[in-house]
Amino acid sequence: MPRKGHVRKREVVPDTRFGNPAVAKFISSLMKGGKKSVAERILYGALDKAAEKLGAEPFEVFEKAMGNVAPQIEVRPRRVGGATYQVPVEVSPERGQLLSIRWIISYARSKKGMPMSERLMRELMDAYKNEGSSIKKREDTHKMAEANRAFAHYRW
Numbered sequence: 001m002p003r004k005g006h007v008r009k010r011e012v013v014p015d016t017r018f019g020n021p022a023v024a025k026f027i028s029s030l031m032k033g034g035k036k037s038v039a040e041r042i043l044y045g046a047l048d049k050a051a052e053k054l055g056a057e058p059f060e061v062f063e064k065a066m067g068n069v070a071p072q073i074e075v076r077p078r079r080v081g082g083a084t085y086q087v088p089v090e091v092s093p094e095r096g097q098l099l100s101i102r103w104i105i106s107y108a109r110s111k112k113g114m115p116m117s118e119r120l121m122r123e124l125m126d127a128y129k130n131e132g133s134s135i136k137k138r139e140d141t142h143k144m145a146e147a148n149r150a151f152a153h154y155r156w
Contacts, residue, residue: 023062
């Protein structure tokens, strides 16, 4: 981070199929070793399979899954007088999107024994239906924030 001024946000080029920057961010996060076409194939394949099984549009599945996983509140450490408190703070929409992308991809990668498109499809379907590992992570985050509500006055 620079000492003076602020860092400008970069413009994200929308993806080719849905024309949505969030999908482009998801593809970039999914990508390994610069293989963007492989990441696109994995995501689009997973969305198509999930949409077919759920009877919905692929982009609708993606949007609802991302919205369901994004947390509303999280805890941030705050040092006050030698003690570190976990202070609950509201999550901005950009950070919520980032966390939901990160959680969905990490839990899809943690499942073993099947192709990545299958694992991602299952995680997206679970998120769409408000169940699964990434939804549990959001609930744990909310519980942690609720448990530390007493320190909310340390918010900055």
